[in-house]
Amino acid sequence: MNLQIALLLGQDGIVNGAIYALLALALVLVFAVTRVIYIPQGEFVSYGALTLAAFQTGRTPGTLWFLLAAGAVVAAIDIVIAVRAGALGRIGRIVLWNLALPAIVAGLVFWLESDKLPLAIQVVLTLAIVVPLGPMVYRLAFQPVAEASVLVLLIVSVAVHTAMVGLGLLFFGAEGSRTPPFSEAQFQLGGLVVNGQTLWVLGASAVLIVALYVFFERTLYGKALRATAINRVGARLMGISSTMAGKLSFTLAAGIGAFSGILIAPITTIYYDTGFLIGLKGFVAGIIGGLASYPLAAAGAILVGLLESFSSFWASAFKEVIVFTLIIPVLLWRSLTSHHVEEEE
């Protein structure tokens, strides 16, 4: 290996690491607020990338039907509950978020010729389809069992993952897709060629991480999410509903996942099940942060990315093995250094 190759691998590792960092942050957020180990996170990566790819080839993405169907089911359930509780005032909001907005998105998709649109609009449409799936998944799969143990939530999580991978195959078929890069620019940096897409990934990840930081530190809703993560009962007594917090964190996670997918679609070929592996690597990074520390998770993500790219050079057949084996020393180290925290106080 010479310096040139090392730099190239390093660049690769950091780019992937940035994506893993985003996913790790989403996983830590979801776990802290809802105690769900969010395996389907990766599916949002695939859905984001493949929905965008579908737009670019002029097809109607299957995720649109999923959005309409899930929205209809959520609306039906919530309206029945609202009527039973005599809270008719809630119905307007339910219809707006679960029926009207998906219908508007669908209308736009059919009205506009999606393959002729500028990339930015395609990205916005993609996010408009995939992101609302986050809170809908929470409403349908997790809210009814919100008080269950972490293990039950994990099992539900695995089930949702399996279902979403299957739906992904149905929506997008078995072939992979790759989208054109956001920019064709190339830069010479010393002996290293840097692609425009690389800078896009790094820049967008950095902006997103800073935006999340500002959200959690400066806005009341961000603080409310942190409060729920720290003390659920205390938060409820302040009128911060666990359901609201859960939906909000799932929305953020879906946004981060879909956006990550859009960012890496020009770099890697994405298949309907690619997201799972990407998500798992984000999970390894999250574990490095104990599913609690955001900075440690982000650092862990860069480590995972670098380890992956260098091991693909030295022992490419074992690259996944090496990355996932990382979790063993990490768990050992964590079990030795961190004191055990009881789940119930």
Added chain:
Amino acid sequence: MAAPILEVKDLSVSYGKVEAVHHVNLQVEAGKIVTVIGPNGAGKTTMLSAIMGLLASKGEIRFQGEVQRDIEVEYLVSKGMTLVPEKRELFGEMSVEDNLLLGAFQRYRAGDRGQGETMEQVFKTFPRLKERRAQLAGTLSGGERQMLAVGRALMAKPKLLMLDEPSLGLAPLIVREIFHIIADLKQTGVAILLVEQNARAALQIADYGYVLETGVIALEGESRALADDPRIVETYLGLGGNKQ
């Protein structure tokens, strides 16, 4: 007599098959301090949790004249009921100021942006919190934590403030300070339901009192009358009583 702000009729609460609170009747009028005293394990905290909607219960709870079916904590908070729980339940890894801000979360959601003003009032009531505003809540002393818990509840501008054992684990001097503040809060018009083991301190500031023993209201009356009642004196105020 003005309509009571809180009216509890025939309230029973069970943990599984064990009924911890039996057919309790109780009411709190606007601007009054009502105390529920009783020994450890009498069901005082259980009763408050049920009123606040944290626990399922049987019976009728009327808040501001409105019967609460299907009660949800978040809804009650938005209507002006707050509970300062026994364990305080602060957000330890957040600053004092953020804890207070979150106390006004429901008001913020409803479009009310007057938190800054309320925080100034809370700081006036608890100058100590102002000094510590940037400090993490987890680093506060026991008394300061209790002050923060009460301050955080006041940020919601409650109509009914329910306090669960505010004296628990605090030094006598701090207890006296906290009780002074509770008595002063009455001037702001908020109704207070005070649950205490420290019967002497509670009866001193309350207008009306209930005695809860093994889940039943054993006795009730004007707090001055209760303080003179021989049964109370013997059990709760006597030399071997629950002084803290």
